[in-house]
Each structure stands twice: as structure tokens, then as C-alpha cells.
Amino acid sequence: MNPSRTLATARRVLRQLSHDPRTIALMLVVPCVLLTLLKYVFDANPRTFDSAGASLLGIFPLVTMFLVTSIATLRERTSGTLERLLTMPLGKADLLVGYALAFGAVAVVQAALATGLTFLALGLDVTGSAWLLLVVALADAFLGTALGLFVSAFAASEFQAVQFLPAVLLPQLLLCGLFVPRGDMQPVLSGISDVLPMSYAVDGMSQVVHHTGVTGDFVRDLAVVAGCAVLALALGAATLRRRTT
């Protein structure tokens, strides 16, 4: 890996985004609008908003980054730019980490806006620190980027890439404990939810909601999310081949 090539890649991805202000606006504004909506959906029971709102602060960055990254990488694969880059002295890690850095930067802004809004304007009541929510949101964004990079290898068109969102993320959303506590599910489903990374993204958030300071479970949840992201990046690197048929 070469830092200047990695940074050049990150800057290039951000430059591409800068030519597309509508996408930036959607990435930043939609989570805020949805969280505001949720606040008034749970108008009668603010306690539910505290837990669901915190969970969603973790889920939004994951979903947005997954979607944006999978399409961006797919374009790279289908437009011939990937083939060209791989005939040049660019390491696979330079490309993957460059993407992760660029979308990570967007995720920082997105998470800061969403967290700031829910805390200051929507009155989310959380025992722990808002900074910890931000840390989890970032880890989740990193996971979304990594998963998006990985699944883009299995999509031949943008139609297929978009379908990976319901295929890969919706089951995790149903099983992550947002709707029903994971322990109350049918045992098989509960077992499945134990091996899905989004469960830990949401668990990490609820640790912050219910505890002050950094708990052991919080560290474990964060480590699982980051570990899954690194694994997905490594698998993504394996799908980038310099020689193709």
C-alpha cells in the first residue's frame, strides 16, 4: 500500500461526488428527515424513540454507504477504469482503502449531522456520551462501505447492485433487534442474528443508550463491526483481479 496513491484515490472519489451535489444532499439530508419523522411517529412514547432512534443512527450510515459504494465500485468495474487502474502501479489496497477513506469522510459528516440533530433538536435521551454514538456510527459506515465493495463484485449491472440492498441488508434489519429484542426471537433466528454484523451495530448503539462510559460489551460490539468490515474488505480485494478472461 502506498499512502500517496491511497490519498489520491480518496480525493478522486470525493471530486467525483463533488460534481454530484444532489447525491451529497440526499446522503446528508435523508437520514435527518427520517429521524425527525421517527420522533413524531413515536410521539406518544418517547422511550421507544430513544432506543429506536439510537439504533437508526447506526443503521443509516451502514445503508447509505453500502448503496453508494456498491454502485460506485460497480461503475468502476464496468466502465473499464478498474481494468486500466490495475494495469498501472496501483495496489488493490490503495483502491479499497481510498474508497473507504472517501466515503468514511462523508460518513463523518452524515453521522455528525444526524447525531447532532437527534441530540440537540429531537431531544434523544441517552445515558452515555454522544461521542460514543458517533464512533459507532462511523464503524457502521465503514462496515457499509466494505460490504458494498464486496457485493459489487457479484453484480453485473446497476439493477442487480440495487437489489443487493434488500437481499443483504433487509434480513439483517429484521433480525438486528430493532423491531423485537434478539433474545425474544425464535431460537434459530436468534442464532442467525448472532452472526450478522448489523446486530452488533445496533447492540453497540443500545449500550450507549443504557450505560454511561465504555462497557465491555460496547468494545466487543465495536470490535465485531470493525472486524466484519476488515473481513469484507479483504474478500473485496480478492475479487479484484488484474488478469481477467
Add this chain to the structure above:
Amino acid sequence: MMNKHPAAVEAEGLKVTRGGRTVLDGLGFTIPHGKITGLLGPSGCGKSTLMRALVGSQAHVTGTLTVLGRPAGHRDLRPRVGYVTQAPSVYTDLTARQNLDYYAAVLGIHRRDRAAQVERALHDVDLTSHADALAGAMSGGQRGRVSLAVALLGEPELLVLDEPTVGLDPVLRRDLWKLFHRLADERGATVLVSSHVMDEAERCHRLLLLRDGRLLADDTPEALRSSTGADTVEEAFLHLVDQAKADESRTEASTAAPTEATPR
């Protein structure tokens, strides 16, 4: 230029299979340094596959293929070989200059020299006035030239250009061919250009004629014309194709069972 290896590219028994089909079958040829070599043949004859093998992006290549003294696709070759694919491979949501700037960084061109290199590449393909236009908003021909400009960055010793002039107007085609000659004559670059337009063949120093994954000829345009008694390279090519077809039907008739193809 003193060089240990007399040729820029040397191939021997080069074979490429794709999905069980043999796309290139036992090619042997050399490409001289500092000259323009044309790779000609009908669509689907294996030109792009050969070029992909040269730059190391083609899988399932067997035989020997040496590029600038190294096995094709060797990591040391990556900054020394410029490659332009048939479809322009640039970012449509970046301007021409931003595209070049990024690729220059990837090629490891020092930050100090980057801007100058980018300007020069833009000038070479006559796009200076469109440098800040989005590649996606350009015409197909302009986008193709951005893609070509990327390959000129870092002064590569070998340029592999896959149909760079297809779909361009005659003026632009003439200008690009002037550029190719300038690259070879003034900068000493070895240029390999593929085309299926035969009149472009006359502008090359040497020609490789490819048909159905086999080499029909490896010669200068003049020698090709005189050996076949043709007036143009196009006629010479058609003559060689007819001859090859006749040879094939003769071998098919003489061998009862379709065993191994007899080497020519």
C-alpha cells in the same frame, strides 16, 4: 539507444484460451523498438485479446511473451506501458484535467511534475481548450482522446492503443497519426496500434496481420504489397485471407479425421 533486448516485444508460441475456446493460437512475432506497428485484422480476430495479454490483464496466457525485457504483466512494467482500451476508460463525472491528475498520481508522477505532465498530455491530444469540461459531457471522440492522453502520462516506453481512431473524423485521425509518429520519432516510444481500417496500415512502419487468432503476416507495408503483388495493404490482406482459406479447405479435405491442426 543501447538496449540489451533487440525487440520491445517478443512472442513465441503465444496462446490464449477463453472459456475453452482458443482465441490466439501459437503466435510468434517481434515488435521493434521506437517504431509504429499496426495490428490489423477483422473484428473478433483476437486483436484486443493480444493487447490485453501484452499489458497483463488477460488471463489464461501460455507461451512466452516478453515486453521490454520482462514477462508481460510484470509489476515493473506497469509504469512503463501505456494502454488505451477500445471504450474510453475515464471517469465521466470528472473533468479531463481531474482525470489526468488522478491517473498521474497513480502512475507515481511526482506532485511537482504532475501539472506540467497533465498539460502536455492535454496538448498532445489537442484538448487544452476542453480541459475543464466533464468527460461525461464530451463527445465520444473527445472522451476517447482524454483516454488516450492518460496513456501518454509518464512517457511510457510502449504504447498499446486499441483502435484509438475508430469513429473519428478524417482531420482528427490524421492529427492522431501525426502524434503517433511524433511519439515514435521524437520520444523513442514503441507504438502498437490496432485497427480494422486498412488505409491506416499504410502509415505504420510494420504490420501484424491477424485472422482467427493466427498470424497471417509480419512485415513492412511495402514488403507485404510486393510479396502479394497488390497495390494496397487492403488488397494484400484480402489476398492472404483467401490464400489461408484455400489452405484450410485443402487440409480439411486431406485429413479424414479432424485431429490436430497442421502448423503452417
